[in-house]
Amino acid sequence: MIEMxxxxxxxxxxxxxxxxxxxxxxxxxxxxxxxxxxRLKREVSATEGAIETLEEEIKRRKxxxxxxxx
Numbered sequence: 001m002i003e004m005x006x007x008x009x010x011x012x013x014x015x016x017x018x019x020x021x022x023x024x025x026x027x028x029x030x031x032x033x034x035x036x037x038x039r040l041k042r043e044v045s046a047t048e049g050a051i052e053t054l055e056e057e058i059k060r061r062k063x064x065x066x067x068x069x070x
Contacts, residue, residue: 007033 010029014022 007029010026014025017025
């Protein structure tokens with residue numbers, strides 16, 4: 001997918017098009033960015049879940065370590 005520099009390029013290309021074509025071109029790229037955003041949101045959610053799971057496991061292991069020393 002494209003980043004902001006790419007977006008400026010897309011907009012530049014659209015300025016050379018007829019209005020109807022430019023709108024369709026820009027809507028397509030907006031749609032692709034929306035798909036990218038949804039994927040990234042899922043990845044962030046999964047990463048947050050992984051961090052939470054790791055934190056719980058670390059806490060559990062620390063408690064076990066403490067109990068074994070006593």
